[in-house]
Structures are given as structure tokens and as C-alpha cells.
Amino acid sequence: MSTEKIPYKIFLSEEELPRRWYNVRADMKKKPAPLLDPATGKPCTPEQLSAVFCDELVKQELNETDPYIDIPEPIIDFYRMFRPSPLIRAYCLEKKLDTPAKIYYKFEGNNTSGSHKLNSAIAQAYYAKAQGLKGVTTETGAGQWGTALSMACSYFELDCRVYMVKVSYEQKPFRREVMRTYGAKVTPSPSDTTDVGRRILAEFPGTNGSLGCAISEAVEAAVSTPGYRYVLGSVLSQVLLHQSVIGLEAKAALDKYGVKPDIIIGCAGGGSNLGGLISPFMGEKLRGEADYRFIAVEPASCPSLTRGKYAYDFCDTGKVCPLQKMYTLGSGFMPSPNHAGGLRYHGMSSILSELYDQGLMEARSVEQTSVFEAAEQFARVEGILPAPESSHAIRAAIDEALKCKETGEEKTILFGLTGTGYFDMYAYEAYNNGTMTDYIPTDEEIAASLAKLPHIG
């Protein structure tokens, strides 16, 4: 333990980069429920999954027993370009809030994809390349995941086909151009390149597209093109595994200074960042070695943990993927159009869902105007313009720090700052102009969506 003053930014050296990912399922007594084949209602076999995903990633997806999985050297080399990421002590925010709390954040935005998504993208691209594949397909909404995957594929000289929700493709051209700069083929979805796309275009000629439709197109393109597989940026357990590098680094950096967080906070959409950040800490809690409070923060407009149901559901709107047991609002749930930024997935990682169900993690929802208020406050003192998604965690961290101010407690708060908001300026503009609104779905809306859940055992 170092006794020197804790710096603003704690950087681990490249030699201290984690060499193994941590698989939190290995320490869970009750494991997440298995993926089911929607046709038979039986657990998916590795063979079934291998038609869609790379072989090694299928193994990782199904691996519930090995606590550590070696990170291949070529992935480590890529990580060196932007990792270890800094763990930042928010001295300026603490001062501004006048709180006795000590606030740290793990910043994942210092890479061109602008978020933590790159941690898993490079892993998935690597395994695709190692399997001798020609390329991968995926979907993207606003483009954060698609950008990360494009960078990863470019590095390994792998074809990358991204189905981008049409309205984003047309109205938010910047991320599209980043992807193209990295050599990706970006197709507005729905498109005439797939059966499902043509079907949807025939039925709804003027459609703006949706993430569900883009997933269906990407999966169809992968399974119908020799040498291709489909990859996904969140929700899956393999993604949480790769993202554990966030938590492992954060823990190593805090350990250096003998700091133990009381509260660990992350935003939650599909759960990739939150799961990655908390994994090694959760492992200690599961093994009875330490205790922490974990808080998942989700948008009030898409509250899967706080208002959803723990049940089997489709992972995609097109219902082509396996069924997963998770907290869900129903695969047909669409957040209000006024919802800015990501975190708009109807369900949640099966690992996080199970941990939440076991009472090992808390969850709360926050409204977006209060999220942007926190984002602006943070940006002005910490010098980083945060992504709307990340700002959900900032909101909760500020709220906890203000509670400490009231009680005088010197709690240590760690949160995940997943990325930057440089491609989200329309949302900031709405906030700056005072035209941003909130929307909380009614109980009836959620009940109507949940009524369409598949009927499984």
C-alpha cells in the first residue's frame, strides 16, 4: 500500500494489465438460468449456438465453472493502446459538492469508440479471426457498439458488416462515418439485403427501423453467409466476462492505495459495463471476503430491473435469438421517443438479473433531465463531457455523495464512467435549450408489454 497522496488519475502500468478475465458465475452458488431454444423450450446446445456465434465464444458463454480465463496475447497487445484505463479521484466534484464522500470513477472513454464497448469488441473479433472466419455481422443503434467493433475488425483485418437502425443512419451520420473510416460496411436497416429486411420493407415501406429489426438482419446475414458469425455488444455472459477487465483494473488501482469502496455504481442497459465493473468485487462478496453495496442505475423510461419481471423472454424483437431468463419489460417494449441515448434494451444480462433477484445488488431508476443536470455539473468541474448513459451513474453517485454531506459519513463511492458524449450533442442541445422532457411508462403500458412474454415452464 502506498502512503503518498492519491493522485487525480491512478494509472496502472501496462505490465499490470490483467492477464485473465474473471468469470463471476464461477462464484455464484445459484447460477443464471440457461439459454433456451425457443422451438423446443430446451437448453441450447453448443452446436446450436455455434451456428450463430464463434466456437470459443460459445464455450465462454456456457462456462459457469472456471473463475479465470486467460486473455490471449494479441488482445493484451490491443488493450495496451488504451488500457489500463485511468481510475480518477473526483477531487473537483467532491469540492463542488462539499461532501465528505470520496468519489472515484473508472473512465472508459479515452478511446476512439468512446466507450467500454471496445473491451469486448476486440475479444470477439480476435476469436472470429482465430477461427479463420472471414467476417462478422452486428447491429447498432446510435453506433457506439458498431464503432467499437469496426475498430476491432480493422485491427485484425476482418470484414465487418453493421446493420444500423435507419433513422440513426440518416440523422446521426457521424458515427456511421467513423465506422466507414475503419472500413466497416454500414447498411441502413431495414434493408433489401436480407429476407427479413425485404419482408419488413414490403409491409412498412416508410419505417424508420428498430434495433430489433437490425438484430434480425444481422443474425440472418451471419448464418446465411459462409465464414461469418454474429456478435453482440452487451447482455451475453461472454460480454460481461470480457468487461471484467474494467473491475479488475479498478480493484488493482484501489488496492494500491489501500482504498475499499463502500458503494459501487454503474449504469445498466444490457449490463455489460455494470457487470464488468462489479464482477471482481461481487466475487469477494459471494465468497464472503468483503461486503459492498452495488447499485444499478437505469433510465426511468426503460426500467427493466425496477419495474420488469424476472422471466424467460426473447433477447430480440425479431424473436430469432435464444430465450433468456432475465428481468424484462417484454421484447416488444419500446422506450418513449423522447428518451435520449442508449440503455434502451428491454431486458438485462442474465447474470445481473440473477444477482439482483438474490438481493446481492440494488437498482434504481432516474429521469433523464436529472441525468443531464448531473452530466453538466460533472462536466464543468471534472473536465469530461460524459455520455448520457454514463451520466445515469453520475446522477446516483452525486445523490449518494449528497447523502454523505447530510449525514457526515465519509463513504467511498466508485462509479463507472463508461464513455464520452461527443456524439450525443443533440441531446445536450435539448437540455441546454430547456426542451428536454421526461417520460415514465404507465403501469398499464408495462403490463401490456409483459402480457406478451413467451410461456415457458
Next chain:
Amino acid sequence: MSTEKIPYKIFLSEEELPRRWYNVRADMKKKPAPLLDPATGKPCTPEQLSAVFCDELVKQELNETDPYIDIPEPIIDFYRMFRPSPLIRAYCLEKKLDTPAKIYYKFEGNNTSGSHKLNSAIAQAYYAKAQGLKGVTTETGAGQWGTALSMACSYFELDCRVYMVKVSYEQKPFRREVMRTYGAKVTPSPSDTTDVGRRILAEFPGTNGSLGCAISEAVEAAVSTPGYRYVLGSVLSQVLLHQSVIGLEAKAALDKYGVKPDIIIGCAGGGSNLGGLISPFMGEKLRGEADYRFIAVEPASCPSLTRGKYAYDFCDTGKVCPLQKMYTLGSGFMPSPNHAGGLRYHGMSSILSELYDQGLMEARSVEQTSVFEAAEQFARVEGILPAPESSHAIRAAIDEALKCKETGEEKTILFGLTGTGYFDMYAYEAYNNGTMTDYIPTDEEIAASLAKLPHIG
């Protein structure tokens, strides 16, 4: 000297942050020519300059003798949020180019302003605050400097009024919104808030604005508003002084591993980044302690060093600022509208102009399609999407590395990667679509512009 393998990213610790800026003028035998009052043709007095600039900054502007100037502690504290910036060994680019050259770049883009501009913005904001001023004014084109200044003013709770070229304000709203998020008041220029703005609007009602007009408005707003001063993001010697932190850190990082660069390359618009990067190395060369090749890289469409004249000229199109002796294309010179990104200033830092005139530095110009080709090549292997400005340096660095490949020489190349291109995606789009063009001004165009230089001794 460390004998371990040089990592991808060399990070200095916060304790190693430079505590003093380096003033290269102190080591120049022949100093840059003084600023002149356009009304009298005589050197500007500190009193004259203090009407426009903060007192302490006037002292720095005129200080040709002190080699080192202490960095005030509050500026150091702000620097801690994003400095020391990484010095990166471009292992992946070297491999891609298959060159024996060793390439390093000092990356200044890991902060929300997205560039090195923040290094001087925070200094200028600090001195304004320390003088008890209420606020500062400035102009911005695409918004890089305005963003940096907004962040700095927000930190010191200083009013910030930015006059933004109207066409950028309307067509590139993203940086405008970043500035507003940091609390700046952003006004499209020309505006009805100043005499000069009203005059121009009356004469040219449909004008898109220009940087020259925005400077004139910002200066007028500063001198006519009690408690305000004007600040500028490049060209001035005080700015090069603040930016010397780039070179000081780069040198300290290289020294740690016993590395001595053979060639040091930077893009050059007004000269703030290039001057900052090379200053401490140039100091060694001026003192006869070491030798380096320095290469300034400018756009072929705005070639002040390579095709301009070394003469006194106006610093601004509105002719309200002092006269400066510099390499210039004439204050009325406008780069072709097809020119993407910055580096569009008609003149050059007086320090760099004098060093170039003395033969201590080389200069070359490059065309923008070849710049974007280098940018894309760099992005795909190094994982950072560079700003168009920075990519001029990348172009030259790649060219030098390819020469080494031909000759087999293992030269060490250092270049400045000033920032990221996240707000320049229209230019990348044009490159991706194959619609980007080049333009080289004719000799007649440049001669016509130079014919209007002021007649000074």
C-alpha cells in the same frame, strides 16, 4: 535511463508534471520582431496591450529574457485532470509500414476540448481570474479553441463570450453545444451586439461570417465591456509559452528511456502546437547542446511558411490587432472553401517565423486528400481517429518513415498528435465518399493577397 522495453504509452506521473513553462525566446540570439502599433508603426507599449489582454499575459508576451516561467499551482491542479498526456510509441503503425524507423507521438486529444488548446486556455483564464476580471471574449471557427476556453472559464467561474463564425454556428452545432454545456455564451458572428458586427451586417446582410470578423467583434466586446479582456488561442508568443508543456513532457518521457529523436514534426496553423512541442528541443539546438531536424507541416491550400512572405502584417482581417512580423499570405487571404479543418490562418507565430527564417526549422506543405489517407491509415492501426489538423503531421511522419524503409535508416521520429477528429466527420465523410478535392492557390492569387500588405519600414 530505464532498460525495460518501451511501453506503448509512456505516462509521466503527476509529480513529474512540468512546474515551469519554457520560453524559447530567451535562447534565441536574434529575437522575433516586436509587435507594432498600426497607427504609429512603433512597438506596442505594455499599456496599449493591457487594454486588450490581461496584465500578466502582456508581461509574458513581451518577456524575451526569462527562460523559465513558473506555472501557478491552480493551473497545475487543472493540468492534473488531463496531464501528463501520453507519449505513445506507434508500434502498430511501424509494423504496418514495415519501417525500421521508430515513431513516437505526443497525444493531446484525451480531454473534452479534444486538443492541446486547453493547455493555454486554462492559463489565460487563470490570469484573467487572478486579475479580478469578470470575463473574457474570444472568437472561434469550428470551435476547438472556443471549447477549450469554455472549459477553462467554467472551472474558474469566469464569464466566457465566444463569437463563433456564423456558418460554423449553424452548420456545426455540436461544438457550439459543448461550449453552452460549459456555460459559455456563444454568439453567431457577425452579430448585432457590436458596432463592427452591425456595420458588416448592414453592408452584407447574407454574410456567412469569417474568422477575421469574429476576431474584430471579440476584441470590440472586450475593450468596451468593463472587467473583460480578449484572449487568443494561437499565434501569440504567450500561447507558445503555455504550450511548451507539450514539449517538456515529451522530452522528459523520452529522456526516461534514453531516446533522442532525429526528426520532430508538427502541424502548423498559427503555430501553437508546433511551437510548444519543439520549444525545449529547439532550446538545446540554440544552445548548441544537441541537433534535431524540425519539420512544420502546413496545408497546401494555406501555405504561409512555404509560399508566404516574411513581413509585417495584420494579425486579423479586421485590422484591429497589432502588426506582427511573420510569414504571411496577407491578412485578406482566404483558403479555398474545399479546405477541411483548421490550419487556415494567413500568418504564423512570430517565434516560429523567425526560427524558420534563420534556417533552424524546415517546412513543407501537403494536400488534404493525402492527409486524410494518412489519417485513415493511422486510425486503423493506432486506434485513434485523428483531427484533420493533426493528420498533417501524421502524413509527414509516415513519409519520413517510408524514406527510412527505403534507406534502411533506423531514425527516431517524434510528432505531435494535437487532437481527435470526432467533430470533423463531415470531412471524413467526403473522404470516404471520394468527393474530397485538393486545391493549391495559384502564384497570382498569393501575389494579389501579398500586394495588400501594410507598408512598414
